[in-house]
Amino acid sequence: MADANKIGFVSYDRLRGxxxxxxxxxxKLGPATQKALAPTGELFRRxxxxxxxxxKSGSALEIIAPxxxxxxxxxxxxxxxxxxLKDRDLVKLGGIAMGKIPAxxxxxxxxxEFGGGALKGDQIAELVLGAWLRAYRFDRYKTKRKEGxxxxxxxxxxxxxxxVAAAERAWSKVAGTAEGVVWARDLVNEPANVLFPGEFARxxxxxxKLGVIVEILDVPAMRKLGMxxxxxxxxxxxxxxxLVVMRWNGGKRAADPIAFIGKGVCFDTGGISIKPAxxxxxxxxxxxxxxCVVGLMxxxxxxxxxxxxxxxxxxxxxxxxxxxQRPGDIVTSMSGQTIEIINTDAEGRLVLADLLYYTNKRFKxxxxxxxxxxxxxxxxxxGQEYAGLFSNDDKLVERLVKSGEAVSERVWRxxxxxxxxxxxxxxxxxxxxxxxxxxxxxxxxxxxxxxxxKTSWAHLDIAGTALGSPQTDINKSWSSGWGxxxxxxxxxxxxxx
Numbered sequence: 001m002a003d004a005n006k007i008g009f010v011s012y013d014r015l016r017g018x019x020x021x022x023x024x025x026x027x028k029l030g031p032a033t034q035k036a037l038a039p040t041g042e043l044f045r046r047x048x049x050x051x052x053x054x055x056k057s058g059s060a061l062e063i064i065a066p067x068x069x070x071x072x073x074x075x076x077x078x079x080x081x082x083x084x085l086k087d088r089d090l091v092k093l094g095g096i097a098m099g100k101i102p103a104x105x106x107x108x109x110x111x112x113e114f115g116g117g118a119l120k121g122d123q124i125a126e127l128v129l130g131a132w133l134r135a136y137r138f139d140r141y142k143t144k145r146k147e148g149x150x151x152x153x154x155x156x157x158x159x160x161x162x163x164v165a166a167a168e169r170a171w172s173k174v175a176g177t178a179e180g181v182v183w184a185r186d187l188v189n190e191p192a193n194v195l196f197p198g199e200f201a202r203x204x205x206x207x208x209k210l211g212v213i214v215e216i217l218d219v220p221a222m223r224k225l226g227m228x229x230x231x232x233x234x235x236x237x238x239x240x241x242x243l244v245v246m247r248w249n250g251g252k253r254a255a256d257p258i259a260f261i262g263k264g265v266c267f268d269t270g271g272i273s274i275k276p277a278x279x280x281x282x283x284x285x286x287x288x289x290x291x292c293v294v295g296l297m298x299x300x301x302x303x304x305x306x307x308x309x310x311x312x313x314x315x316x317x318x319x320x321x322x323x324x325q326r327p328g329d330i331v332t333s334m335s336g337q338t339i340e341i342i343n344t345d346a347e348g349r350l351v352l353a354d355l356l357y358y359t360n361k362r363f364k365x366x367x368x369x370x371x372x373x374x375x376x377x378x379x380x381x382x383g384q385e386y387a388g389l390f391s392n393d394d395k396l397v398e399r400l401v402k403s404g405e406a407v408s409e410r411v412w413r414x415x416x417x418x419x420x421x422x423x424x425x426x427x428x429x430x431x432x433x434x435x436x437x438x439x440x441x442x443x444x445x446x447x448x449x450x451x452x453x454k455t456s457w458a459h460l461d462i463a464g465t466a467l468g469s470p471q472t473d474i475n476k477s478w479s480s481g482w483g484x485x486x487x488x489x490x491x492x493x494x495x496x497x
Contacts, residue, residue: 010158091408191284259369289313386465445459
């Protein structure tokens, strides 16, 4: 669990370390939980009364060194009305349970039973997923740890369950998704002096171990393809750009693939249109779309998804040296369309323009979904609670919305239309890469649509959800790994044979 923790499954009679149990509203306990707490007598109910604890969903009651139990701490977590619980609620409860294990603990047991009785294997897997994601931390560059840091040391967490084998089987199907989220978080959290385009590509190539076919295109290869839009972004950097293609062939041999495309700007200074200094350090996370695609490919390959999936990421660094492109420059994209550079800080759409056209032309996918920390304007519109969704396909939108709701990675559809298209027409080229502040997220998506053709497509603007993320019960990290679970669910529910 994360880097320093271990996870296991045990029977109900092997309760060790900090003990975490669940109860339904009205203090209803399951039979195994009642048996475990029997030596304490009425201690639990007396403590609940004193603390006005009723089992409300997400609430917690903590008892230090409970009399009658050989555990250092008892934590009771409320589930609320269990008839209303969904998978996403189980994930949340797992995160809350993990968060209640003290940093000093070396061992803990989470009793995987609710007030209504034993949990099934797939329900336990959702609990474990929440605990796994909550345990994540990115502290590999710290040489000293502060006292009281959450989960500062190693902790062995066991889930006590009625059917250990069933729980292990269920978790084996979910573990790859958890690892994919963690991988995406790690990539986004890494500093740009460590994770530059070449290193990012090297790390993505590790997917080969899972059976993913990985190709890495260098600058000469992209130049040969005519990717003037993507290459223009990276030409001012000492680190050369890369394009990575990842293919998982788990479906029928003749079936057209589905495609996911990620913006991978490993650091974005804004280029010649340089950003203000304040907050620029966050631009190490401008590759969160690419990180999501890599994490997704890991998740799909780990669970042997029965689908043909292509992941394509463009890895660049936007720097302002003497070779950098300038406002007023005109570049030619792989599609042949010419682009006037109005603002070099509107660089992500240039990268995606070539990626979308390349993916569409080479793989002829059933649909394409791109992810990008594309505009600050989407944060103004939606905050950090939803990602912006733009699409030319109502059915794909419906499926993305449902998948997002299922895993609490929500999306909100934004408009597209010819009126916005006119705003990005250029006097000197076919299109310009920026139309100013008004409708900034929409005009960016409208720009991308020019490189999609008639293929079904959706664009996810994740600037508000993927980095600087709100703290939740399953994420205490700056990076959330947003999108991995959403897209994995989309594939599983709708595109596997």
